Amino acid sequence: MILERIEKPSDIKKLNKKELNILAREIRDFLIEKISVTGGHLAGNLGVVELTMAMHIAFDLPKDKIIWDVGHQSYTHKILSGRKNAFDNLRKFGGISGFPKTSESKFDVFNTGHSSTSLSAGLGMAFGRDIKGENYRIISVIGDGALTGGMAYEALNNAVQIKTNFIMVLNDNDMSISKNVGGMNEYLNSIRTADGYTNLKKMVNNSLERLPYIGKPIIKSIKQTKNGIKQILIPGMLFENMGITYLGPVDGHNITALLRVFEEAKKVEGSVLVHVLTKKGKGYTPAEKHPENFHGIGAFDIANGIPKSVSKKPTYTDVFSKNIVELATENKNIVAITAAMPEGCGLLEFKDKFPRRFFDVGIAEQHAVTSAAGLAAAGLTPVVCIYSSFLQRGFDQIVHDVCLQNLHVVFAIDRAGLVGADGETHQGIFDVSFLTCIPNMTLLAPKNAKELKSALKFAIDFDGPVAVRYPRGIAYDSLNEFESKIEFGKGEMLFEESDIALFAIGSMVSTAKNLREKLKSRGFNVSVANARFFKPIDFELVDKLCKNHKLIVTMEESVINGSMGEKIKAYIKDKDCNTDVLNIALPDGYVEHGDVSLLRKKLEIDSDSVLKKVLDRYEKIKDEG
Numbered sequence: 001m002i003l004e005r006i007e008k009p010s011d012i013k014k015l016n017k018k019e020l021n022i023l024a025r026e027i028r029d030f031l032i033e034k035i036s037v038t039g040g041h042l043a044g045n046l047g048v049v050e051l052t053m054a055m056h057i058a059f060d061l062p063k064d065k066i067i068w069d070v071g072h073q074s075y076t077h078k079i080l081s082g083r084k085n086a087f088d089n090l091r092k093f094g095g096i097s098g099f100p101k102t103s104e105s106k107f108d109v110f111n112t113g114h115s116s117t118s119l120s121a122g123l124g125m126a127f128g129r130d131i132k133g134e135n136y137r138i139i140s141v142i143g144d145g146a147l148t149g150g151m152a153y154e155a156l157n158n159a160v161q162i163k164t165n166f167i168m169v170l171n172d173n174d175m176s177i178s179k180n181v182g183g184m185n186e187y188l189n190s191i192r193t194a195d196g197y198t199n200l201k202k203m204v205n206n207s208l209e210r211l212p213y214i215g216k217p218i219i220k221s222i223k224q225t226k227n228g229i230k231q232i233l234i235p236g237m238l239f240e241n242m243g244i245t246y247l248g249p250v251d252g253h254n255i256t257a258l259l260r261v262f263e264e265a266k267k268v269e270g271s272v273l274v275h276v277l278t279k280k281g282k283g284y285t286p287a288e289k290h291p292e293n294f295h296g297i298g299a300f301d302i303a304n305g306i307p308k309s310v311s312k313k314p315t316y317t318d319v320f321s322k323n324i325v326e327l328a329t330e331n332k333n334i335v336a337i338t339a340a341m342p343e344g345c346g347l348l349e350f351k352d353k354f355p356r357r358f359f360d361v362g363i364a365e366q367h368a369v370t371s372a373a374g375l376a377a378a379g380l381t382p383v384v385c386i387y388s389s390f391l392q393r394g395f396d397q398i399v400h401d402v403c404l405q406n407l408h409v410v411f412a413i414d415r416a417g418l419v420g421a422d423g424e425t426h427q428g429i430f431d432v433s434f435l436t437c438i439p440n441m442t443l444l445a446p447k448n449a450k451e452l453k454s455a456l457k458f459a460i461d462f463d464g465p466v467a468v469r470y471p472r473g474i475a476y477d478s479l480n481e482f483e484s485k486i487e488f489g490k491g492e493m494l495f496e497e498s499d500i501a502l503f504a505i506g507s508m509v510s511t512a513k514n515l516r517e518k519l520k521s522r523g524f525n526v527s528v529a530n531a532r533f534f535k536p537i538d539f540e541l542v543d544k545l546c547k548n549h550k551l552i553v554t555m556e557e558s559v560i561n562g563s564m565g566e567k568i569k570a571y572i573k574d575k576d577c578n579t580d581v582l583n584i585a586l587p588d589g590y591v592e593h594g595d596v597s598l599l600r601k602k603l604e605i606d607s608d609s610v611l612k613k614v615l616d617r618y619e620k621i622k623d624e625g
Contacts, residue, residue, distance in 0.1 A: 002026055009081050009107065012056050020057075020255050024049050027076055028283040034087040036302045039421065040098055041072040043281040043294035044143075047173050047252075051276055052076035054258035055139060055169075058266075064137040065109040065125060069118035069146045071099035072296070073171070074108075081107035091421035093594025093602070099425060113425020114393065115363040116149025118142050119168060123155055123271075126166040137165060137266065144172040145340065148362025159271040160243035167265050168273045172249070173280045173291075239273045248275025253282060292343065296422075313477075316470040317414055319449045321346030323456050324383060324412070328354055331460060333381045337361065339368045345385035345414050365390055369397035369409075376407040381460060387415040388428025388469065395434055403440040403465045410459045416445070416469035417507055417557035418586075418600065423593030428469075429586050433562030435467055436535040442466040442488070443534040445506030449475035450483065451532075458486045469534075471507045471557070473596070478510065482530070489536040497525040500618065501545040504555035505531035505564060508584070512555050514607040519614065534564050542568055546579045550621055553582045553614055557605065560585040582617045584610050 002019050003026040005011055015023060027049050035042045053076065055066055061081070068074045078096065079087075083105065089095025100108035110121050122140030129136060146152055147170070159166065236246025245268045250261045258276070265272045281287025286305025287294040299308045314322075328334040328350060335357040336350050342360055351358040361368045365386060372382035386394075391413060402409045416428040435443050442464065446452040452470055459466045484492045494509075495516060504512035509530050516526045527549065529541055534556075545552055552572070554565035565583035572581055586603055600606040604613070 038090045039298040043287045043291040044073040045075040046282045047278040047280045048073050049076050050253045050255050056080045058262035062107045067110045067118045067122045067140045069142040070115050071112035091593050115146045116151040119155035139167045141169045166271045170275045173278045245272040249277050252276040252278035313474045316475045317346040319452050319475050323453045335382050337368050337384045339365045365393040366397050369394035370401045372409045373401040376409050383410045385412040388413050388431045389426045403438045406440045411467035413469040415472045417471045418596045419472050420596045421593050424590040427591045429559050432558035445469045447509035447530050454486050476510045491531045491538040491541045495528040497527045498548045499525040501527040501549040501552045503529045507557045508555040518611050546577045551580050555584045561588050
């Protein structure tokens, strides 16, 4: 096998054309085999095999720098940079990440995980290179989907300022361009970037600029004529008109063509965009036919692409999906907004039933939030469905455009809390901290599937900004015997005793129930309260618990800084109450990738870890008392 000869980064440069084509097939087989066991991002990685190989051949890595937008398509890059043997532990705790990670390899030069960032990062690195007088190339890879993000256009607008080489690779796996147009562009671009043409253009410009009075008008006239021809023949005029050289489109599965265009791109003094056409899922029929199903997938059967384990139990996303449709059937004012995640956020049924009331704005969370504010100002009830880790991209818009005007925008925050294998960039652990600091915002978290339904109804009927956060995975279906009506800023008592009170919220209510049973078996009296609201906190319920409990244990799946627990601890301290407070929350830091149950143990928020902390603290209280 050719792949067995790829042990270090320079090995690929020793292969001939025939061997390169074989290697591409072997890499695809390797990815399919490994990801079928570990899970991961498959379709996008299968689409960039030749593109990645060509960049590793054309550039001097790691001296030259490749920055991957999002980064979930960097698996081939990891294979070619010496991490092939680590793929058995892909996205597992302690194993390699599914995204570029600077702490993992010197070939990963910038941590990525969110979309539309690579151009800005690369441009900043290029400016830094020039300031320091260093000599290396920077290649920023960005997908066509990521160009829906406004940050990418901000970078493109700024890219014209750089006068040294900066290469942007547009990985286009969706757009279709006919062969004759593509052939014409390949011909024109090879002429425009040839040494003779480039030198001639410089010489003509320099000569004409020295002519008094008539030089600049002639240059302007030549440019206008040239641009008129380009408008007809070249599809990259958007970039050309911004002052960015455009090369392409080029077949992203033809290594020879890719190597040729990268050699041309190296000659450009300034920003150059290389437009590469690729096919998602290339080489694996199930992924080619349904690439959306293989974007991120768990373990699957290679023969048919069917996931090996699919739970029939509804997830929180399923519960949201069903109930938002029911609510929208009754309330014609409800509209739904997503940022390129209609399937992930559970809005496909809503889209099918209410197409005029559904808005997919692309990977543009800032626009999603502010457009929702506009919809609310127009008298509608917008429901913005975004993953927790992506919602932080729209923070200023929540502050300025929604909450400042106290507009009724509903935020359905999916994947809140620990999400697992995608790691630091995707853990939804900061939303509580950044949302509860905003005036006019209301934030609640349901304890189970049934309460999510009630929480959504509450949010739709509410008057003002309101967010409902819920975790990834199977919806908890216990505690259904507790079904009190949701009232603004009010929690509910589930078990009322004395001594120890567990004040839990959201996903941690089920943990509190398990913890109570373990404490009861040891002879303790234990109350359990479902806080329901992160903001406003039910301090009346806290006062009640202070009267007959020695210890209040706050429990939440969010970071400790800015947490509910911190606020309750400060409140009780100011009240000069004798009740002690133990905060159970996630540490002040980023959480790496790994199985959620394992992460909960490592971070000590599972019931066994909390039990030990409670017993230790209660013993300390007794000794001091």
